[in-house]
Amino acid sequence: MSTVFLVLLLIAAVVGANAIYARFTLVPVAFLQIAAGLLLSLIPLYRNFELEPEIFLLVIISVLMFNDGQNTNVRKLSHQLGTTLSLAVVLAIVTILIVGTVTHFLIPAFSLALSLALGAIITPTDAVAVSSITTKVSVPGEVMDTLENESLFNDASGIVAFNLAIAAVTTGQFSVMHGIGNFLYVFVGGIIVGLILGYVIVAIRIQLINMHVDTPSVIVPYTLLTPFVVYLVAEAAGVSGILAVVATGLIHGVQQERLRLTTSRLQIVMSTTWSIIASILNGIVFVLLGVSLPSVISHLQQRDTSSVAILVGIGILLYLVMTLVRFLWTQFDFAKIRAWDNHEKARNSLVLALSGVHGTITLAMAFSLPLTLGGHAFTYRNDLIFVAAVVILTSLLVPTILLPVLLPAKVDKVTPEDLAQAKVDMVTSAIHMIYARYGDTPNASEVIMILEGQRAVDGRPDRAQLNELFDQAYDLETHTVEQMVTDGEVTPQVAEKYMRVASQTRLQNQQSFGQRVILFFKFVVFGRWSWNRKARARRKAIHQIKTKGLSREQLIDRNRHVWDQMRAVEAKPYQAIVTFLNDSYATHNQQAVGIVRRAYDERHRRLSGTRDFQNAQNELLIQAFQLEYNFIQSQLATQKYSHALGNALYEQISTDQLVYLQSVNAE
Template sequence: MQTVFLVLLLIAAVVAANAVYARFNKIPAAFLQIAAGLALAFTPLYHNFELEPEVFLFVIISVLMFNDGQNTNSRKLGRHFKTTLSLAVALALITILLVGSLTHYLLPQFSLALALALGAIITPTDAVAVSSITKNVKVPTVVMETLENESLFNDASGIVAFNLAIATVMTGRFSLLHGIGNFGYVFFGGILFGLVLGFLIVAGRISLINMHVDAPSVIVPYTLLTPFVVYLLAEAIGVSGILAVVATGLLHGIQADRLRLTTSRLQIVTTTTWSVLASILNGIVFVLLGVSLPRVVERLSQRNTHSIELLVGVGAILYLLMTVARFLWTRFDLAPIRAWNPCEKTTNALIMALSGVHGTITLAMAFSLPLTLNGQAFPYRNDVIFIAAVVILISLIIPTFILPLALPSNQQTISDTQLTDAKAAMVNYAMTLIQACHGNNPLTSQVVMLLDSQRTLAGRPDKAQLSNLFDQAYAVEAQVIEEMVAHAELDANLAERYLRIASETRIRNQQSLSQRLRLFLKFLLLGKFSLSKRARQRRRAFHQYRKQAASHSAFEHASGWSELRTVEKPPYRAVLEFLRTTTTADNQQAVAIVRRAYDERHRRLSGARDDLPGQNNLLIEAFQLEYNFIQQQAYPAELSNQLYTQISTDQLVYLQSFDPE
C-alpha cells in the first residue's frame, strides 16, 4: 500500500510540473520535473525509496517505445531508412565502443563491460526532449524527421547492447563472436517477432471492430495491454522485447491511419489515453531522477571527496565525444541528409550533433541497473546514474542556448485571418450539406448551431472577459425574473429556485478558481438572491434543494420540473438578445462560450436532450464532411494540419458532451 501511495505522489509531482510548464514554458519541462523530484527527495517518505529495476524496462520503456512506434510516420521512415539505419545502428554501436573505451581509460576501476554498459545507457537520443527545446526555432524538416526516426531505433540498439553488457558484468564471461551473433539474433529476431505478433494483434483488433465490438472500454484496454504482452513473449524466447514492441507499434500506427475517419470517437479516446499515459511516464522518469539525485550525491560524497568533481568531468568529456562523433558522421555523409550545398550540409550536421539530446530512455536504463551482484551492492551503480544525469543535463542545457543562435525563429507562416477564413469555409460546407441532406428540422437546427460555434470556440478566451459576460448574463436573468414577479406572472418561491439554477450556471463556468470559490461561498453561506428575505430561510431552502437535486444536473431532478421549463423561456430569450447586442470583434469567442452554456441548459430544461443519439450521428457525419472538405482543397500542409486538429478537438468536446450514456 505504501508503494502505491509513493507512486501516486510521483504522478502528482509530474502533474504539478506540467501545470507550471503550461504557464512558464521558457524552461524545458524536464527541468521542472527534476525540480519536483528534488522537492519530494527531502520528504522522509522518499529517503529509502527504490523501484525494482525490472519495472523500468517492463512498465516504462516498453510502453514508451510502443507509443513512439505507433506515432511514427511509416512513409517518412521508409524515405529516410538508410540514414536511420546508419545513425541508429552503425553510429550507435561505434559510439558505445568509443564511450566504453574512453570510460575504461578515465575510470580504470570500471570494468570494460560496465564501461560499455554506460556507453549503451548514454547513447540513445530523445526526440521528445529535442522537440521541447526546439519549439521556438525552425529546425529543417529533413533534420527533424531524421532525429525522430533515429531516436526510435537507437533506443532499441542501446537497450540491446545494454542487456548484453550487463549480462557480461553479471557472468564475467564474453566472447566476441558469440556477442556479435547474439546481438544479431536478439536485434533482428526481436523485429521479426514483433512484426509477426503485431500482425496477429492488429488482425484481432480489426476483427473486433468488424464485429462491432469496438467500444472504447474494449479496444483501449486491448491496445494498452499490447506492449506488455509483446515484451513478455519476446523476452521469453530470448529476443529483444523492446524491438518487438517497436515493430508492433509501427504496425499499429499504420492501422491507425486507416481507421482515422471510420471510428472517430474510438480514435479520439485512444489517442488521448496514449498521449496522457506517455506524458506521465516520461515525467515520472525525470521526477525519479530528482528523487534519487540527492541520495546518489550523498553516497558519492561519503566515499570520496573528489568523486563528484571527477564524475562531472567524465560526463562532460563523454558528451563532447558523442557530439563530435555525431557531427563527423553526418558531415561526411556516413548518414546522408539532403543538402543543397556544403554550407547547408555543415549546418545540418551541427544541428544533428547538438540535437543529440538524451532523456527518458537513458534515465530509465540507468535506473534499471541491478541493485545487487552476487549478494553485494552492484558496483558503481551510483556512479553510472550520476554520469548519466550529468550527460542528460548538459545535453539539455547546451542546445537550449546554442540552437536559437544558429537557427531562425519559428515564426507562424499561417496567419490568424487565413485560419479563420478556412475554418469558416469548412464549417459552412458541412452545414450546407447537412441541411440539404436532412432538411430544416429541430434536430438539424441544433447540429447546425453547434457547428456554427466551431468558428469562434477555438483557442483560449480572455478569462476576465468571459467571467464578466457570465456575470452580466446572470444579471439579465435576475432582472427578467424580478419583473415577472412584480407583474404577478411568477411565484416568488419558484423564482428563487430558478435563480439558484442560474447562479449555479455562473459558478460552474467561472474560469478563475478564486472567482468560483468566492461565488460558491456567497451562494452557500450568504445566498444573495434578490428575492430572499432572511439568510436563514435561504440556507434552509438551499439544503432542501440539494436533497432534491442530483450533484451534476441538479435542476433536472428538482420538483416542479414542468414549471421550471415555463419560467426559463423569457430569461433565456433575454440572455440571447443581450449576447447578440453585446457581440463585438474582440469578445466574439467569449460570447460564443456563454451562448453555448445557456443553449445547453435550455436543451436540458426543454427536454431537447432526448434527441442525443440522432444528434451524435449527425455530428459524426458533419465532421466527416469537414475532413472531406480539407482533402478537396489545396491548402498548405500547416493549415490543413491545424484544421484537422480543430476537428479532432471539436469531436472530443461535442461527442463527449452529448454522449447519451
C-alpha cells in the first residue's frame, strides 16, 4: 500500500508541475518537475525510496520508446536514414568511447568498464526535453527532424552499450571481439524480434477492426500492453528489449493508414491516452531526479566532503566534451544536414550540438544501475547518478540560455486570437444559414443551440458583464411573461410560479464562489435559508391543507400538471432570450454570452422533457457542420484565410462534430 501511495504522490507532483507550466512557461517544465521532486524529498516516506532498476526499463523506458516509435514519421526517417544512423549509432559509440576514456583518465578509481557505462548513460539525447526548451525559438525543421530521429535510435545504442559495460563491470572480464559480436547480436536481434512481433500484433489488431471489435475498451488496453509483451519476449530471447519495442513502434507507425480504419472516437481516445501516459512517465523521471538528489548528495558528502564539487566539475566537463564532439561530427560532414551556405551549416551544427539535451533515458539508465555488485553494495552508484544529473541539468540550462540568442523567436502560423475570431465567423455563418432555411422550428433551435457551444472561448468572463446579461435576460423574460398574461395566454398564478423559476436561474448563475459557499452553509448547516421556525411551520401547515386527502397518484398528477404549465409558459420567453443573446453576441462578450446561453439552454432542456425528433435533428446537425466546411473552403478560395488557419479550423470541426453528435445521440 505504501508503494502505491508513493507512486500516486509522484503522479500528483507531475500534475502540479504541469499545471504551473501551463500558466508560467518561462521555466522549462523539466525544471519545475525537478523542483516538485525536491519538495517531495522533504516527506519522510521518500528518504529511503528506491525503485527497482528493472521497473525503469520495463514500465518507463519501454513504453516511452514504443510511443516514440509509433509517432515517428517513417518517410522522413527513410530520407534521413544515413544521417540518423551516423548520429544515433556511430556518433553514439564514438562519444561513449571518448567520454569513457576521459572519465577513466580523470578518475582512475573508475575502471574503464565503469567509465564506459557512464558514457553510455549520458550519451543518449531526448527529443522531448529538446521540445520543452525550444517552445519559444524557431529551430530549423531539418535540425529538429534530425534530433527526433537521432533520439529514437541513440537511446537504444546507449542502452545496449550500457548493458554490455555493466556486464563487464560485474564479471570483470571484457573481450573486444566478444563485445562487438554481442553488440551486433543484441542490436540486430532486437530489431528482428521487434519487426516480427510488430507485424503479428498489427495483424491481430487489423483483424479485430475487420471483425468490428474495435471499441476503446478493447483496442486501447491491447495497444498499451504491446510494449510490455514485446520487451519481455525480446529479453527472454537474449536480445535488446528496447530495440524490439522501437521496431514494433515503427511498424505501428508504418501501418497507421490501415489502423485508421476505426472510428474517430477510438482515434481520439487512443491519441489522448498515449499523450497523457507519455507526459506522465517523462515527468515522473524528472520528479524522481528531484526526489533522489538530496539523498545522493548526502551519501557523497558522508564519504568525502570534496566529492560533490569534483563530480560537478566532471559532469560539466563531460557535457562540454560531448557538445564539442557533436559539433565537429556534423561540421566535418560525418552526418550531413542540408544547408545553403557555410554560415548556415555552422549555425545548424552548433544548434544540433547545443540541442543534444539529455533527459528521461539518461536518468532512467542511471537509476537502473544495479544496487549491488558481487553481493556487495555498488560503491560508485551514487557518483554515476550524480554526474548524470549534472549533465542533464547543464544540457537543459545551456541551450535555454544560448538558443534564443542563436535562433529567431518562434512566430505562430495561427495566433489564438485569429483562430478564435475565425471560429466565431464560421459558426455565425452556419447559424445564420440554418436560421434562414428552417426558421424557428424545434430542430433548428436545438441545432443552433449546439452550434453556439462552438463559439465559446477559454478564460474567465467579466463578472460585471455576465451579471448585466443575466439581468437583461431576466428583464426580457419578465416583460414577455407579463405580455402573455395581458394577452390571456397564461393565468397570473402560473406566471407567478414560472417567474420564481426564472428568478432562481438568475440568482444561481450570478452568485460568486463565496456566495455559493455561504448559500451552501445556509441550506445544509443552518437549515433552508434563515427563516424562523414559525415561518417554516406555517408553510408546512399550508402545504398539508392543500394536499390533504390527495392520494400519491393524485399528487404526482398535480405535480405533472404544474410542470406542463411551466413548459407551456417557457417556450416564448426562451425564444426571446435566444434571439436577444444572438443579437448581443460580439467579440468582446463571447464568454459571457456563452455562459448565459448555456444556463438557459440547460433550463430549457429540463423543462421541455424528452424529444421525439432525434434523427431529424442529427441530420440537420450534419448539415450545419457541412455549412462550416463550405465556409472555410470559400475563405480559402478567396485567400482570406491561410492554409494553416484553414487546417486548424478543419481539425476543430472534426473534433466538435464527433463530440456533439455523440452527446446528442446519448440523450
